[in-house]
Amino acid sequence: MLKPRPTATREQIRLDGLWRFSVGDAFDTGTVLEAAVPASYNDLFTDPAIRDHVGWAWYRRTVRVPRGWAGERILVRVEAATHHGRVYAGDTLVAEHVGGYTPFDADITDLVTAGESFVLTIGVNNELTETTIPPGTITVDQAGRKRQQYQHDFYNYAGLHRSVWLHSVPQLHITDVDVLTALDGTINYSTLTSAPVNVDVRILDQDGAVVATGADGIAKIDDPILWQPGAGYLYTLEASIDGHDVYGQPFGVRTVEVRGTDFLINGEPFYFTGFGKHEDTPVRGKGHDDAYLVHDFQLLDWVGANSFRTSHYPYAEEVLDFADRHGIVVIDETAAVGLNLAIVSGLTGAPPRPTFSPETFGDDTRAAHAQAITELIARDKNHPSVVMWSLTNEPASNEDGAREYFEPLVKLARTLDPTRPLTYSAVMFATAANDRIADLFDVLSINRYYGWYVATGDLATAEQYLEGDLRGWLQRFGKPIMMSEYGADTQAGLHSVWDTPWTEEYQAAFLAMHHRVFDRIDGFVGEHVWNFADFQTSHGIHRVDGNKKGVFTRDRRPKAAAQELRRRWRSLGNRKPA
Structure with a gap:
């Protein structure tokens, strides 16, 4: 899953800030609480019932889609919903993801209109069980309250811990880029697209100059500057679909190897x-x-x-x-x-x-x-x-x-x-x-x-x-x-x-x-x-x-x-x- 990046064909709006917030099985439309995104919700409020809540918590805000996005695919990117996330556009559930530290996208193209607003709601559930990663167990006390136990020695913070984005991609677009490097500057790459199509590739240095072009999954940089510990030189692999999409993937030229009892970076x-x-x-x-x-x-x-x-x-x-x-x-x-x-x-x-x-x-x-x-x-x-x-x-x-x-x-x-x-x-x-x-x-x-x-x-x-x-x-x-x-x-x-x-x-x-x-x-x-x-x-x-x-x-x-x-x-x- 490619990280949203601004390019000539892609745009993003960061939705960080204050969202309406409530806890419970569904969003409380009467809530007056607001919660910061990104942040855990546990320490924001003085109410112990919120800090110790086990189950669903809800974030809601109104979002306007830029009018220039007509004809594009429109997505919501949730970078982390700990540990189980649900995304709603209006009343429609459009995406669900289990796993609190990796991102997921919700495609809302068919539910929103460029130039108009919609209500975005994200639910987050912090429950851990013996079939989640990390694991945990849920008990219910004599008062009927859920209690969470877990084996790890850090607090089970919950919420929208990283940014939420509204982003656009063209209908025909690049969906993945994979880059492998060798110390002589040989770059082996692969790309995936939303439909079969030719992808052009060129390699840019840190100043934006073209230093190589790709063909058949291979490009070659002459005299590459290596990425090294303490010196993080980056190139960019720019993949493009003529007239449709362009995406730049940063990478470094370096190798990693275990040889005997040595750990080697760039052979050293x-x-x-x-x-x-x-x-x-x-x-x-x-x-x-x-x-x-x-x-x-x-x-x-x-x-x-x-x-x-x-x-x-x-x-x-x-x-x-x-x-x-x-x-x-x-x-x-x-x-x-x-x-x-x-x-x-x-x-x-x-x-x-x-x-x-x-x-x-x-x-x-x-x-x-x-x-x-x-x-x-x-x-x-x-x-x-x-x-x-x-x-x-x-x-x-x-x-x-x-x-x-x-x-x-x-x-x-x-x-x-x-x-x-x-x-x-x-x-x-x-x-x-x-x-x-x-x-x-x-x-x-x-x-x-x-x-x-x-x-x-x-x-x-x-x-x-x-x-x-x-x-x-x-x-x-x-x-x-x-x-x-x-x-x-x-x-x-x-x-x-x-x-x-x-x-x-x-x-x-x-x-x-x-x-x-x-x-x-x-x-x-x-x-x-x-x-x-x-x-x-x-x-x-x-x-x-x-x-x-x-x-x-x-x-x-x-x-x-x-x-x-x-x-x-x-x-x-x-x-x-x-």
Whole structure:
């Protein structure tokens, strides 16, 4: 699904702003509430019944179609409706989509008239079940209120988290573009159209000059400027249908490869430094915000990070566009977090249940997971910043049924994109000895919390545990290994001269211990600290106003650990210490 872009044949109107808003089974025509788009609705209002609402919420506004759009196809693009969206033009349902972090279009051509107005209503349902990605369960309390439980450790914000667009395309139009590059400048491309027709292709450089033309799915750029970490040079593939449509797809010339225990970008070893992040800010929740986008990337540059993981869902496409332009490397992850019922048992004391079974996460869950993978790759396949797909975070990969669940999904991802390596983030319970799926993937991404949840406050013991654990994975699988999560909750402003958990000094010492271990291990290719910034979570006695593992506070103030990372990462660049 092509992102709406302004061209000579296509126009867009961004419908961000204040919409009428209500919660319930249908839109309340008497509502006086207004909600911001994009934003989560949970933190906008003081009414706890809205913040804790489980079920449908509704957004409505009147939209005028430009009179110049007569004869065009007219669509509404919803970039994210978390987690289930419905679009109505007037009283007519025109589109429905399940999956809260990928976009969908609603074709309203036959229901609206150019130059006239219509009422646009978008419903959003935040319910998670054992057949959604991410999963969850719904219960009903004694008062008859729905309650949502889920396995992931971040708040289940809901709403229209990204922009809504009204956009036009010609009747005969380009529907998809796929670009593959080689270091010698050879461009292999393919296009899809709404009807069989010839498509002309030319390649433009960043100044708009034509540097190549395409024929039979191939174009060649002489002496290409490569997209590299820290230097995000972009070309544009301009596809056109003579007299009907033109669409420009940005791309970068770069290659990605796993060779032995090395991760290579453009044939050169690359060492990941950065974070797991979240789309999470005060008041706006998971709503995309360009100001935070710019500031967060400034902080990545300040601390010396070269990459991040989109934990634990696809981020707004504006984030990837920004990473493309600025040379930041991205591990792109699906919303498959929480496929691990052992965590639920550990936190609640409930009897353990098998994670993968017809009664828990079975065929229907895997089908939803397959849809999430398909939509992620379809949306993000042309972003040069995306160098690896992460198919899931902390699944029960040590349990019976894990291989049967994941093997078809790995095959699907490789079919959809054979050019990028695959990974997943392994949970603490999954060890080199009992993991069932690591051999299916290209890079081993390990989440570990030695010194926090294990050997709390004892960094000497934690160092021994960590090194033995990582060496076990390398010995058994012989693949590149990176740390996709390591961190310690830290209350900004809390200090101690001893190794005292929750203090800023302990967080810095915790990270320094990990880095000593990383530097001793061959085949180690990267370190992503958990987390970039503090973020909101669900209620729990183990959380005080959210997760405090951020190196920055939720409002982006640095803790002492940020200076520790800055000293290390700015000296590393993109290479591991010799």
